[in-house]
Amino acid sequence: MENLKREYEEVLLQINENNNAIEKLKENPEVKRFIALCEKNARLNGKKEKIYEEIRKEEYRNCHHIWVYPKNFFEGHSPMCVKCGLDLDILNNGGEYLLSPEQKAMRNFLKETKELVYYCGLDPVIAFDTDMAKEIYKSIIEENPDISDEEAAKMLEEVIENIEQNKTGVLCLQKTKESNG
Numbered sequence: 001m002e003n004l005k006r007e008y009e010e011v012l013l014q015i016n017e018n019n020n021a022i023e024k025l026k027e028n029p030e031v032k033r034f035i036a037l038c039e040k041n042a043r044l045n046g047k048k049e050k051i052y053e054e055i056r057k058e059e060y061r062n063c064h065h066i067w068v069y070p071k072n073f074f075e076g077h078s079p080m081c082v083k084c085g086l087d088l089d090i091l092n093n094g095g096e097y098l099l100s101p102e103q104k105a106m107r108n109f110l111k112e113t114k115e116l117v118y119y120c121g122l123d124p125v126i127a128f129d130t131d132m133a134k135e136i137y138k139s140i141i142e143e144n145p146d147i148s149d150e151e152a153a154k155m156l157e158e159v160i161e162n163i164e165q166n167k168t169g170v171l172c173l174q175k176t177k178e179s180n181g
Ligand SMILES: [Zn+2]
Pocket: 060, 063, 064, 065, 066, 081, 082, 083, 084, 085, 086
């Protein structure tokens, strides 16, 4: 016990000495410049996050959504838009502090617009792995850049149906592309 107390006192003393040295360093002009730059960047990072959130919200607002139900839809999960990535499931996600900037933008957007967002865009495509649906949608758009939302949603639905039936995604995707042009 005495040893521990002595060790504790020694650590306190060291911390105190270090703090005094840090305070002295802060008087140095170069260090002052360093601290000022760090503070400036902290403010700029806050501003950057706010602007990023506004950009994402604009994208969610202007998207004519193509919804895909997730596979676990019947366990209470919500659809996601394969075009802009808006994921209604984010509202079921608990912790505010664990969210990425993207998820934070989504959550704030949905909270502000409420259920209205649900009604803009196309009816949901059948249940599927949402990340995979996003990838399939991306390749459909890359192959057919001038396609309408309705056509893209229809193609996506066909590809998903084929995958579900055959479980050979790549082949089905090629087949659908060929049959569509
Ligand atoms: Zn969307």
